[in-house]
Amino acid sequence: MRFLFKTDYEDDIKLFPHSGYVVSYGILLALLLIAPYVLSSYLMSQLVFVCIYAIVGVALLILTGFTGQASLGHAAFLAIGAYTAAYLQKYNVPFPVYFLAAGLLTGIIGAMVGFPALRLTGIYLVIATISFALIVEEILARWESVTNGNEGMRVKTLSLLGVAVPRDSPTFYYLCLAVLVLTIVGTLNLLRSPTGRAFVAIRDSETAARSMGVNVALYKVKSFAISAAITGFAGVLFAHKLSFISPEMFTLQLSIEFIIVILIGGTFSLHGAVLGAIFIVMIDPFLTYLKDDMPGIIAGIAATFGASPATAGNIQSNVAAFASLNGLKGAIYGIIIVLFVLFEPLGLYGRWLKIKLFFQLFPLYKRATFKRQKIYVKSERNR
Amino acid sequence: MLDFVQQLVSGVALGCVYGLIALGFVLVYKATEVVNFAQGDLMMLGGFFAFTFIGMMGLNYWIGFAGAVAAMALFGMLAERVVVRPILGYPQFSIIMATIGLGYFLRSIAGMIWGTDDLKIETPFSQGVLRMGSLVLAYDKLSVIAATMILCTLLWLFFNKTMLGTAMRASSENMLAAYYMGIPVKRVVSVVWAISAAVATCAGVLLAPITFIHSNVGLVLGLKAFPAAVLGGFGSIPGAVVGGVLIGVIESMAGFYLPEGWKDVAPYVVLLTVLLLKPEGLFGLHVRKKV
Numbered sequence: 001m002r003f004l005f006k007t008d009y010e011d012d013i014k015l016f017p018h019s020g021y022v023v024s025y026g027i028l029l030a031l032l033l034i035a036p037y038v039l040s041s042y043l044m045s046q047l048v049f050v051c052i053y054a055i056v057g058v059a060l061l062i063l064t065g066f067t068g069q070a071s072l073g074h075a076a077f078l079a080i081g082a083y084t085a086a087y088l089q090k091y092n093v094p095f096p097v098y099f100l101a102a103g104l105l106t107g108i109i110g111a112m113v114g115f116p117a118l119r120l121t122g123i124y125l126v127i128a129t130i131s132f133a134l135i136v137e138e139i140l141a142r143w144e145s146v147t148n149g150n151e152g153m154r155v156k157t158l159s160l161l162g163v164a165v166p167r168d169s170p171t172f173y174y175l176c177l178a179v180l181v182l183t184i185v186g187t188l189n190l191l192r193s194p195t196g197r198a199f200v201a202i203r204d205s206e207t208a209a210r211s212m213g214v215n216v217a218l219y220k221v222k223s224f225a226i227s228a229a230i231t232g233f234a235g236v237l238f239a240h241k242l243s244f245i246s247p248e249m250f251t252l253q254l255s256i257e258f259i260i261v262i263l264i265g266g267t268f269s270l271h272g273a274v275l276g277a278i279f280i281v282m283i284d285p286f287l288t289y290l291k292d293d294m295p296g297i298i299a300g301i302a303a304t305f306g307a308s309p310a311t312a313g314n315i316q317s318n319v320a321a322f323a324s325l326n327g328l329k330g331a332i333y334g335i336i337i338v339l340f341v342l343f344e345p346l347g348l349y350g351r352w353l354k355i356k357l358f359f360q361l362f363p364l365y366k367r368a369t370f371k372r373q374k375i376y377v378k379s380e381r382n383r
Numbered sequence: 384m385l386d387f388v389q390q391l392v393s394g395v396a397l398g399c400v401y402g403l404i405a406l407g408f409v410l411v412y413k414a415t416e417v418v419n420f421a422q423g424d425l426m427m428l429g430g431f432f433a434f435t436f437i438g439m440m441g442l443n444y445w446i447g448f449a450g451a452v453a454a455m456a457l458f459g460m461l462a463e464r465v466v467v468r469p470i471l472g473y474p475q476f477s478i479i480m481a482t483i484g485l486g487y488f489l490r491s492i493a494g495m496i497w498g499t500d501d502l503k504i505e506t507p508f509s510q511g512v513l514r515m516g517s518l519v520l521a522y523d524k525l526s527v528i529a530a531t532m533i534l535c536t537l538l539w540l541f542f543n544k545t546m547l548g549t550a551m552r553a554s555s556e557n558m559l560a561a562y563y564m565g566i567p568v569k570r571v572v573s574v575v576w577a578i579s580a581a582v583a584t585c586a587g588v589l590l591a592p593i594t595f596i597h598s599n600v601g602l603v604l605g606l607k608a609f610p611a612a613v614l615g616g617f618g619s620i621p622g623a624v625v626g627g628v629l630i631g632v633i634e635s636m637a638g639f640y641l642p643e644g645w646k647d648v649a650p651y652v653v654l655l656t657v658l659l660l661k662p663e664g665l666f667g668l669h670v671r672k673k674v
Contacts, residue, residue: 334491345473374473
């Protein structure tokens with residue numbers, strides 16, 4: 001086990017606490033860089049979606065994980081980013097300009113949402129962000145001169161410095177990866193700055209933060225603006241990846257998916273955003289795989305346990321019928337959310353930390369280390 | 384003028400439905416400070432249960448109705464036991480997510496069992512209208528209004544006049560203190576979920592002739608019930624119904640007088656305005672925390 005001796009205040013906020021980090025993240029980055037030459041084009045496309053979802057996940061973590069302000073409206077910010085890109089592209093604005101413009105516009109709108117949110121906590125904030133998202137969705141469907149209404153908008157191929165970057169090319173993947181890495185590094189830097197510490201202070205106790213001199217209103221609005229702006233950047237990439245956007249893509253369902261990203265990944269660390277994004281993007285191919293292969297596998301197992309070929313065939317067709325039922329995906333989603341909330345509240349990254357600690361402390365690991373405390377004496381109404 | 388009255392009445396009927404769903408939110412919130420995002424889906428499931436009893440098994444409407452309410456009350460208890468009880472006392476956000484997950488699950492399961500078609504229940508009020516002068520009121524809408532008023536009064540009396548109701552209010556204020564005072568908090572929470580599922584079922588069955596039952600009806604109406612609950616002040620039983628009626632009237636007026644598109648947005652615009660100006664709602668208590 002490694003012990004980190006801190007001899008300086010700077011040690012607490014180092015980007016890389018020890019050399020192991022540099023090595024492991026260096027290897028990870030190298031693997032990601034050679035990925036286009038190794039993986040199939042389908043997996044590459046999924047990897048691009050992982051990057052986009054992870055960017056949104058990081059944005060949501062800043063707001064929900066670190067500032068403690070829940071939002072179920074991030075699909076709206078993504079939509080605003082995507083539509084800004086699609087609209088400006090019609091007037092031949094170059095990519096870097098509309099990329100930044102989309103982030104700026106979403107950031108400003110995020111701040112505007114943040115102001116009313118100052119007075120709201122908990123459930124009220126969740127409901128307010130849902131309403132915001134529903135209103136934005138309706139505006140996108142109705143403001144036909146700009147958004148082309150329900151018919152949707154076509155997004156032209158991205159052109160970077162005069163070179164066309166098709167949405168399936170490795171260059172587009174590198175672009176998404178670069179944005180993701182920049183977002184993560186930027187967020188890490190933000191979180192170890194006074195601003196980031198103010199966010200965490202607000203999350204842990206608003207009253208305490210205020211009495212320590214943190215301007216709660218200012219930092220909440222900042223958190224909203226930053227989170228929205230990052231989501232706006234992701235929206236531009238999202239629009240280019242899909243090459244067609246319409247209002248029904250940015251529903252409450254998508255906002256919930258983003259929340260699931262950080263819930264499943266873990267809300268206390270940026271690792272959570274990436275792990276959650278991998279999970280949510282890869283669950284689709286995984287379910288398809290189960291649907292195609294599971295009946296055969298189960299029938300095979302039944303046959304080895306002595307079922308007659310007729311029974312095995314019967315089992316196979318029954319399982320196949322079950323697996324292709326409509327809405328099975330929704331049910332699985334629901335079960336996954338409930339199971340994670342009940343049994344793995346720290347998410348996938350929390351599980352990884354637990355496993356790591358188990359081996360570090362080998363015979364001495366205590367399950368209670370990660371146990372959360374229950375609070376029965378709170379009344380959110382009296383806050 | 385006649386148009387106005389007609390819109391007003393259909394708005395009130397629609398609003399009563401929102402009010403009924405909002406009542407479910409408020410009940411659970413009052414007793415446990417948990418917001419149940421699956422409330423609309425409980426309503427949807429109640430409708431399907433009633434359809435099974437009345438439409439498929441051919442029972443009498445009232446017996447089927449009662450059967451659906453009883454079955455859903457049990458289901459509410461089950462849902463509470465499995466999903467909510469293990470995480471009581473954790474941050475509210477966990478519970479919101481858990482109920483969202485529950486909602487997903489119920490929607491898909493209902494879609495698998497009952498299919499994705501719109502189903503209809505034959506009710507004693509399906510046909511027939513009440514004519515008052517040139518005003519035409521359909522019985523199915525009047526039944527919703529009447530049922531809402533009765534349920535609201537009963538629940539208000541229950542919460543304010545009975546021992547169990549007082550116990551529920553106490554456990555919402557401070558679970559630990561309520562437990563020390565001898566209130567069986569776990570059972571109280573269980574009963575609240577049963578009641579709120581039963582109320583949701585009433586909403587679902589009464590709604591069946593108006594909007595039909597399909598697996599997404601709960602999501603759509605549940606989202607509309609939030610503005611109702613917030614407008615009335617989360618935690619006030621008459622507030623939920625008044626809020627629901629206001630939202631219903633605003634929605635139907637917006638649909639009639641304002642350009643297309645406003646109908647769906649108006650409730651949320653109202654909601655955001657209320658949250659901005661008076662976050663505790665019309666009937667909510669505003670209490671400052673003492674340090």
